[in-house]
Amino acid sequence: xxxxxxxxxxxxxxxxxxxxxxxxxxxxxxxxxxxxxxxxxxxxxxxxxxxxxxxxxxxxxxxxxxxxxxxxxxxxxxxxxxxxxxxxxxxxxxxxxxxxxxxxxxxxxxxxxxxxxxxxxxxxxxxxxxxxxxxxxxxxxxxxxxxxxxxx
Amino acid sequence: xxxxxxxxxxxxxxxxxxxxxxxxxxxxxxxxxxxxxxxxxxxxxxxxxxxxxxxxxxxxxxxxxxxxxxxxxxxxxxxxxxxxxxxxxxxx
Numbered sequence: 128x129x130x131x132x133x134x135x136x137x138x139x140x141x142x143x144x145x146x147x148x149x150x151x152x153x154x155x156x157x158x159x160x161x162x163x164x165x166x167x168x169x170x171x172x173x174x175x176x177x178x179x180x181x182x183x184x185x186x187x188x189x190x191x192x193x194x195x196x197x198x199x200x201x202x203x204x205x206x207x208x209x210x211x212x213x214x215x216x217x218x219x220x221x222x223x224x225x226x227x228x229x230x231x232x233x234x235x236x237x238x239x240x241x242x243x244x245x246x247x248x249x250x251x252x253x254x255x256x257x258x259x260x261x262x263x264x265x266x267x268x269x270x271x272x273x274x275x276x277x278x279x
Numbered sequence: 280x281x282x283x284x285x286x287x288x289x290x291x292x293x294x295x296x297x298x299x300x301x302x303x304x305x306x307x308x309x310x311x312x313x314x315x316x317x318x319x320x321x322x323x324x325x326x327x328x329x330x331x332x333x334x335x336x337x338x339x340x341x342x343x344x345x346x347x348x349x350x351x352x353x354x355x356x357x358x359x360x361x362x363x364x365x366x367x368x369x370x371x
Contacts, residue, residue, distance in 0.1 A: 208361055246289075
């Protein structure tokens with residue numbers, strides 16, 4: 128394990144199934160990150176599970192944090208419930224959450240780790256100077272964050 | 280029987296079931312009955328002291344139990360109880 132000992136080094140943990148992201152979802156995530164810069168944005172990811180985890184839809188949601196919004200995000204429980212309901216109504220699976228790291232790398236922080244739940248994909252985009260620098264996806268596995276391979 | 284809604288990330292501990300019917304009475308009784316049915320779920324709901332985990336929210340209908348009577352909030356036979364993971368994070 129590396130210095131941030133909640134992130135698994137590649138190859139040390141059994142790899143997860145790859146993730147594919149629709150162009151539409153990708154566009155929404157990147158646009159949201161740029162629009163909300165220098166603050167953190169967040170949203171939900173919906174799609175289907177199979178040999179590949181397919182993220183079909185990204186849905187922006189309010190970052191309810193009022194202070195330190197360039198470093199923190201939080202989603203209200205009511206918005207969470209609404210997302211679960213949306214998944215059921217549209218025959219989708221709630222697959223995870225995306226958020227931005229303004230001026231920071233697309234790597235989970237200790238704050239991300241502390242509140243992470245199993246199963247979810249955590250897509251992080253690094254945004255600087257109003258541009259998306261990188262997009263990476265992570266999932267909790269055996270107590271560590273493991274990077275998910277993104278199929279192009 | 281109370282109706283409990285399991286959030287997607289915890290469904291792997293309930294054999295992929297989104298809805299579980301448990302004993303009614305109080306929120307705590309309903310959650311204990313859920314944990315007895317699915318022991319692997321227990322550690323995701325309660326800490327070592329047996330208290331509800333800090334990052335788990337429980338809603339009865341559309342109200343947070345912290346605005347009601349916490350774990351002692353009454354749960355009737357038609358009550359819908361939602362288990363909600365607190366979603367938050369950020370950079371260093």
